[in-house]
Amino acid sequence: MKHIEKEINSLKEEIIQMWKLVVSQLEKAKQSFINSDIETAIEIVTREKSVDAFELKIDSDCENYIALYSPVAVDLRLVLSLLKISNSLERIGDLAAGIARHVIEDECNNNSLELIENLQLEEMFDTLISMLSDGLVSLEYESTIKSEKILAKDDKIDQIYHNSIYILSEYITKDTSFTLCGLKLLLPIRKLERIGDLCSNLVEDIVFYVDAIVLKHNEHHNNN
Amino acid sequence: MIEAKNINFYYGDFHALKDISMYMKKNTVTALIGPSGCGKSTFLRLFNRMNDLIDNTRLTGECLIQGENIYNKSVHVDELRKKAGMVFQKPNPFPKSIFENVAYGLRVNNMGDKKFIEQRVEESLIAAALWDEVKDKLKKSAFEISGGQQQRLCIARALAVSPSILLMDEPASALDPISTSKIEELIHKLKEEYTIVIVTHNMQQAARISDMTGFFMMGELVEYSDTKKMFLNPQKEATQNYITGRFG
Numbered sequence: 001m002k003h004i005e006k007e008i009n010s011l012k013e014e015i016i017q018m019w020k021l022v023v024s025q026l027e028k029a030k031q032s033f034i035n036s037d038i039e040t041a042i043e044i045v046t047r048e049k050s051v052d053a054f055e056l057k058i059d060s061d062c063e064n065y066i067a068l069y070s071p072v073a074v075d076l077r078l079v080l081s082l083l084k085i086s087n088s089l090e091r092i093g094d095l096a097a098g099i100a101r102h103v104i105e106d107e108c109n110n111n112s113l114e115l116i117e118n119l120q121l122e123e124m125f126d127t128l129i130s131m132l133s134d135g136l137v138s139l140e141y142e143s144t145i146k147s148e149k150i151l152a153k154d155d156k157i158d159q160i161y162h163n164s165i166y167i168l169s170e171y172i173t174k175d176t177s178f179t180l181c182g183l184k185l186l187l188p189i190r191k192l193e194r195i196g197d198l199c200s201n202l203v204e205d206i207v208f209y210v211d212a213i214v215l216k217h218n219e220h221h222n223n224n
Numbered sequence: 225m226i227e228a229k230n231i232n233f234y235y236g237d238f239h240a241l242k243d244i245s246m247y248m249k250k251n252t253v254t255a256l257i258g259p260s261g262c263g264k265s266t267f268l269r270l271f272n273r274m275n276d277l278i279d280n281t282r283l284t285g286e287c288l289i290q291g292e293n294i295y296n297k298s299v300h301v302d303e304l305r306k307k308a309g310m311v312f313q314k315p316n317p318f319p320k321s322i323f324e325n326v327a328y329g330l331r332v333n334n335m336g337d338k339k340f341i342e343q344r345v346e347e348s349l350i351a352a353a354l355w356d357e358v359k360d361k362l363k364k365s366a367f368e369i370s371g372g373q374q375q376r377l378c379i380a381r382a383l384a385v386s387p388s389i390l391l392m393d394e395p396a397s398a399l400d401p402i403s404t405s406k407i408e409e410l411i412h413k414l415k416e417e418y419t420i421v422i423v424t425h426n427m428q429q430a431a432r433i434s435d436m437t438g439f440f441m442m443g444e445l446v447e448y449s450d451t452k453k454m455f456l457n458p459q460k461e462a463t464q465n466y467i468t469g470r471f472g
Contacts, residue, residue: 004469070428072455073464212457 008075011061012139015082015089018054019136022089022096025051026132026195029096030125032103033188036110044100051093058086074209081209085139088198088205092132095191095198102188108181118167119185120160124192127153127160131199138206150203151215157196164189225250225419226271226389231285233266233275240266242443244285248436253411253420255430255451258440259471264423267440268391271421272308273301289389306333309382313394315374317366317381322358325366325377329385344384351417352380353410372403379410383418390414392422396429408433427467431455439463 025044032040062083065071071079116122131153134146164186172182204215226248233241241263248254256264269275270287273294286293294304306329317325326345330336336344345362349355354376358369366377375395382390392411396404411420411433424430430437431451438448439462447454447463458464465471 002470072427072431072467073458075468076456 004069004075007065007069008078011058011065011079011082014054014058014061015085016136016140018051018058018086018089019132019139021047021051021054022093023129023132023136025093025096026125026129029099030122030129033099034116034122034125036103038104041100041103045097045104048093048097051090055086055090058082062086077209077212081205084205085202088201092195092198095195098191099188102184106181106184108184111181111185115167115171119164119189121189121192124157124160124189127156128192128195128199131157131196132202135199135202135206138203138210142210144207144210147203147207147215151200154196154200157193161189161193161196225290226421227286227288228267228270229286229288231267231270231283231287233263233270233284234282235278236280240443241270244445246438246445246448248419248421250419251415251417252435253415253422253433255434255437256421256423256440257425257427257430257437257466258446259466260425262440263443264438264440265393268393268421268423269310271389271391272305272310274310276301302333306385307387308389308391309385309387311375311378311382311390311392311395314398315371315378317374317377320366321363322366322369322377323362326380326384329381333385335385345380348380348384349377351383351414352376353406353413354380370403372399372406375399375403375407376410379407379414383414388419390418390420392420394423394425397425404429427455439466441466 025047028040028044031037032044062079065079069075131150134150138144138146138150168182168186172179201216207213207215226246228244228246231241231244232239244263244267246254256268258264266275270283271289271294275281275283283295287295289304289307292299318328320328323345326348327341330341330344335341346355346359349358354373357373358377361368366374369377375398379390379395396407399407408429411422414420415435422430422434434451436448437451437454439446439454439458439460441462447458447460449459454463455467458467462471
């Protein structure tokens with residue numbers, strides 16, 4: 001293997017490690033949010049620093065790679081994509097930590113199972129985790145076969161988010177004492193919706209890297 | 225403007241160019257890239273018939289400049305070389321003064337009187353971005369100026385006879401980064417008036433200065449496309465491997 005390939009592979013390996021960490025953060029966010037698990041929430045907040053450190057390291061390594069190797073073609077597309085991917089992953093890490101902070105700080109933690117079910121929050125988390133995990137596989141295998149499927153899942157996330165507004169509004173109408181907690185509950189749900197958008201961005205960046213096709217702002221993602 | 229149609233070229237039994245077809249538009253810069261021995265310089269030299277000087281070579285196909293096959297019997301090679309100027313890898317000024325180097329082509333072709341020659345020398349040195357640096361030492365030997373200046377002098381010499389095409393064979397490969405940058409700036413400016421074809425081993429140089437890029441390998445034109453496209457998304461694996469440094 002040539003030196004230049006080793007450098008590229010090491011950049012890719014870094015982003016894969018960061019991606020795995022972010023998947024784990026999101027999985028833990030689900031566990032902590034659904035079960036009001038404060039201990040796990042604290043762990044997520046603590047590990048957020050590692051996600052940030054990954055972003056800084058990858059940014060710096062990409063800058064060095066561009067400066068030293070003047071990449072072109074697939075190498076250039078990879079470096080450009082990695083810069084965007086690391087930024088999106090950091091944002092996802094941030095949002096997962098935000099959800100964890102909601103669990104730690106919020107006095108209305110004990111939401112009823114019925115409400116969680118009606119809001120389809122577990123499904124929302126699971127869909128996002130699968131989007132993120134499938135995206136990671138796409139990058140590892142440099143395959144975009146699943147990209148359309150992953151992108152389509154974002155529509156489901158948007159749908160759950162929009163439904164949640166009406167469901168919460170109904171609960172608040174029925175029980176006005178739930179107003180504050182209902183409004184606060186919308187905040188993490190909104191964060192999950194944003195994670196869906198960022199997962200779509202990740203897939204778009206992989207498609208740009210692998211297929212040299214720009215998907216951004218096409219019809220499918222006008223709602224981003 | 226320049227067109228190659230099904231060009232095959234042989235050095236004896238060696239098949240150096242294999243069925244090359246390419247069209248180069250007027251006022252564009254076309255970069256020819258590829259590993260050593262791939263045929264890119266041989267291809268470049270076809271356009272001012274430099275290969276005619278080599279024994280035991282054979283050409284089939286057509287080389288057209290402004291629609292005329294330059295290998296037709298009716299074409300005068302001297303006239304052709306006025307139309308298609310050549311700049312080589314190593315600056316090769318004549319052992320004459322700076323002025324006489326630029327005036328040489330005009331004198332041997334009996335082009336104009338003393339006043340015209342003086343005017344053309346100045347214009348050519350200005351066009352080659354060298355005038356300001358040499359205007360006070362035109363009578364000094366061309367060997368007294370730096371390598372980068374000598375290369376621009378050779379460009380001025382080529383421009384003096386008013387060509388429409390400039391053929392450049394690695395014109396900056398023997399120069400330092402500052403001189404290289406001057407040559408690249410010059411190429412960028414010259415394309416407003418000239419059609420330029422340049423052979424280069426420097427990938428970044430090809431990316432910076434050319435509008436179109438042709439990648440040659442083992443006598444074949446593997447890929448020929450818009451430079452931006454070639455360097456972001458080459459269509460052939462061999463091109464990608466070469467420009468990313470994975471070749472071989």
